[in-house]
Amino acid sequence: DIQMTQSPSTLSVSVGDRVTLTCRASQSIGRWLAWYQQKPGKVPKLVMYKASNLESGVPSRFSGSGSGTEFTLTISSLQPDDFATYYCQQYQTNPWTFGQGTKVEIK
Amino acid sequence: QVQLQESGPGLVKPSETLSLTCSVSGGSITSGSYFWTWIRQPPGKGLEWVGYTYHTGSAYYNPSLKSRLTISVDTSKNQFSLELSSVTAADTAVYYCARDKTRGDAFDLWGQGTMVTVSS
Numbered sequence: 001d002i003q004m005t006q007s008p009s010t011l012s013v014s015v016g017d018r019v020t021l022t023c024r025a026s027q028s029i030g031r032w033l034a035w036y037q038q039k040p041g042k043v044p045k046l047v048m049y050k051a052s053n054l055e056s057g058v059p060s061r062f063s064g065s066g067s068g069t070e071f072t073l074t075i076s077s078l079q080p081d082d083f084a085t086y087y088c089q090q091y092q093t094n095p096w097t098f099g100q101g102t103k104v105e106i107k
Numbered sequence: 108q109v110q111l112q113e114s115g116p117g118l119v120k121p122s123e124t125l126s127l128t129c130s131v132s133g134g135s136i137t138s139g140s141y142f143w144t145w146i147r148q149p150p151g152k153g154l155e156w157v158g159y160t161y162h163t164g165s166a167y168y169n170p171s172l173k174s175r176l177t178i179s180v181d182t183s184k185n186q187f188s189l190e191l192s193s194v195t196a197a198d199t200a201v202y203y204c205a206r207d208k209t210r211g212d213a214f215d216l217w218g219q220g221t222m223v224t225v226s227s
Contacts, residue, residue: 001170034213036154043203043220044154049213087154091213095169096156 002026002090006099012107019075021102023088028068032092035064035073038101039084047086048073078104109134111204111218119198119225125191129204129218136185137162140210143187145178147200148220157202160187161210194225 003026013019023033031051036044046055048064051071061076075082083106088099115127129143136143145157158168160178168176172191180187191198202223206216 036214043217044214045217046213046215049208049215055215089154089156089213091207091211094167095171098154098156100153 001095002029002093002097004088004090004097004099006086006088006102008102009100010103010105012105013078014107015078015080017078019078019082019104021073021086021088021104023066023071023073023099025069025071025090029090029092031067032090033064033066033071034089034091036087036089037082037084038087044087075104109206109216111206111216113202113204113218113221115202115221115223117222117224119194119223120227121195121225122193125189125194125198125223125225127189127202127204127221127223128186129188130184130186132185135182136180136187137182141206142167142210143180144205144207144214145189146203146205146214148203149197149200155200157189196225199223199225 005024007022033051035048037047038044047058052064063074065072085101085103087101110132112130119125142159144159148154158178160166160180166178175192177190201220203220204218205214208215
């Protein structure tokens with residue numbers, strides 16, 4: 001299985017901060033990577049797909065980059081609604097696998 | 108628009124079979140080219156892809172669960188189902204059904220999830 005490793009596990013930030021989350025794959029996955037946002041008790045929400053494609057309805061302050069084994073999700077100016085846990089997921093090779101998540105919390 | 112809704116028992120005894128159904132509304136399960144998927148999340152933990160089915164009935168399972176898992180589709184009822192046998196406490200989780208943007212893509216449509224607890 002392809003292992004997905006996210007860093008950091010927790011990020012303590014303030015509203016207005018620029019935030020960068022990292023996801024690394026144990027082998028190359030091309031650009032077959034998605035990012036999801038999940039708030040406590042809620043359903044995961046797709047934020048980014050194919051590494052850098054913004055899902056419809058997601059604010060443009062979110063951007064994604066990377067290919068191969070290293071990927072980032074950047075939030076240009078963190079808003080109160082962005083505090084959540086973010087998961088990356090590869091869908092290049094079955095079984096699809098998720099990272100362990102990065103929790104973005106209020107500093 | 109298409110919506111997904113999970114249903115099934117919230118409590119299952121150890122060694123028994125967990126059975127869940129995902130009902131698809133607002134569209135046909137046979138239209139388009141989608142993998143109809145199950146994903147689970149143990150309490151306080153991350154997401155685990157369980158497996159998917161296609162409307163033709165073909166299915167692909169997470170190898171870690173394959174020996175205990177069956178995912179099937181019923182096009183007449185516009186729903187797909189999960190059966191996980193010989194459950195243990197490790198199978199306690201919120202189970203989500205989901206659909207990808209197109210076959211083999213990211214998951215853009217999710218059910219609200221259903222909590223299943225394995226306990227005697």
